[in-house]
Amino acid sequence: MQYKNPRIKPIYPLYRIDSNTFRIGAQVGTTKEFNDPTHQLWELAKLLNGQDIEKVFNKERKKFPDVQMSDQYILDGIDLLNKEGFIEELLPQTECSINERYAPNIKYFSHFIDASGDRFKPQKIINQSKILLLGLGGGGSNILTLLAGLGPQKITIIDYDVVEEENLGRQFLYREDDIGKNKTEVAKKAIQAINSNIEIEAHNIKITNAHDIESYVKEVDIVICAVDEPQFLITRIVNQAIVRGNKPCVFAGSQVSHGRVFTIIPGVTGCFDCLNIHYSITDSGFLNQFRALAKSDFQASSIAYGPAIFQLTSTIVDEVVRVLTSYLNPLTLSTQFEVDYTNSTSFKHPAWPRYEERCPTCGNGKEDEWDVFKYYPLFNH
Template identity: 30%
Template sequence: MPTGETRRPRLKHTSPVFGSGETLFVGGYGEVTEITDETGAIRRLLQLLDGTRTVSEVHEALSADFPEVTRQDVDEAIAQFDDARFLLDASHTADGVLSPHELARWERNINFFGSYARMDDNKYDQQRKLRDCRITLLGLGGLGSHILLDLAAMGVGHVRAVEFDRVELSNLNRQILYRESDIGQEKLPLAVERVREFNPHIDIEPVSMRISSVQDVEKVLEGADAVISVADRPKMEIAKWVNEACVRAGVPLITGGLDTQRAVYYTVLPGRTGCIECWRRHTFATDEVSGALLQEKRDRQIGGDNAAFTPLVTMTTGFLIGELTRLVTGIAPPVAAGRMMELRFDDYAMAESERWERQPDCPVCGTSGTPATSPALATAH
């Protein structure tokens, strides 16, 4: 990491400076910061932060025009700009982090990560983290087909994809990797082939399996940094199996789906947040009506209503892979850890639907939950 004397602060292109007279504005991401600059020294300082000078050289150049400005003044101003995420350190490079091909393919990703970076951060590291992480994806249906393609587009390097089903005509209102000519064929090889065509550098491990137990899930967790579960059959059991397996293995679980007119998702961080069984117990203890309905659904094996509309599918996909990005890169904390987030189609308003804590007496995670320790995950700790 560059030291204070070798750093070369550079104002981000996403933080342009505008305004005239004694007032400056530094803008970006829908927010604008107003700065009073009575002497013009701040405007000149910002001009000098072009990534070609060390801090000492910046002060030297600035003091030629404004001799009253001290090195401490410059240090403090740069620290404030860095806190506001206006700056990058131009001495950080992609050397040894990403290949020229990766730099070109994921240039826009890297610029996005750069918008979150401070001078201590190397924006190229975030793309490397995506490349190096290992994800288990359960299900290649409405959500899973979108997710697999989007993981490849994001530059996730390793995906273990689990599916057993075949293509049906009714799938094609939302399952984007399949065609009418595929009806009756297995989804898994079709999905893998088409995603590899899109990104030949992704490592996809196909697993043809219908999940029917905790042990089945455990088989596909080995080496995984996180699980995205969008498998939905058997409806009332698969969440239980996936939850228990992820807690045992200490692997973070990101999951969600469609509930007719709304999209929902939540995240379980084993040993840190409550698990799905904690949520069930919380519901039974605090909401008698919901608990009774949940039990009746379980007893009668009542699943969903088979309603699925592409706009909500696409939105849910974004929520799930966005949560994965936050976990892997650490650019922001996970949004849905220990709570269910929902978006309703009527107004696209995002809200917290339910929240639950880890239950000390939970038979799944209360005493044996292994803390999420996947090395590729930045914020699961």
């Protein structure tokens, strides 16, 4: 590995424990203890502050005049620290050009990127991204706040509701004075006050079919579906739009004490209708149960408790960042990622495949071959 201005990542402390050992990092999961009785690695680590690599070579040799140290010998020491994830390049040019407000995000990303990578890249990608956010309720309004902090280039927001008093317990974009106003209008103003770098496009639309949003899907890099009405049916509608538009979408829903997130990348993962087919094929009780639920008059009401919904919205927005930047692998591709609010745990449901020959939406199948799709319109109360 070649180095120019290597340094120990400034997010970690470097400290001596005793004459034999030193540590980098201070918490479980981000700490490594090095056995170093000769102090060679310790002295080297202290020299890694972003100065020129030639200076590092010279200074390390001066510290140990009795030891024969080739460049490669010293580089092996830096490689060892880099392998443990503690080294980054200084990259002073980029450091100056980045907006100060995103510096803490970059430090977070730096944990996952070694000296050969560009720790600024995830933030740069976010800053150039265009996102379509569907829904500004318990999920969407808090997702929007998180997005404002991340700073995408543009967010298009779609909702048709007005702010109501019952929203104020968990939708922290809105104020008492906003009651009765359109959520889109209030949200646009609130986000512009948080981050004026972001272009916000707001549309007051009730989504009733895929055509309603197709032109907006086309314009963005990723879609977030945080609308939950009509139950189930809306997911099918948005799924159709993102498959036609060939754009990834992170879907989310919350039911009482659990939330679910899944991400669809058209042509790569199975789509939502592939999931319907998958259940129809693999679960003998599914169709009966789904038909019975569709025929009941049950209408899901808002059961969103602020501290619980935050567990879900943070998972959603981190997943959006993973899909956009690959700073870590996405968690919710081809699977439903379930968050249990009661104990802050999560698990993945069994994966579902893409049914290219059988799916009417992302493949060559026919809609009327699958009974499950007949029941969706019944949710349109």
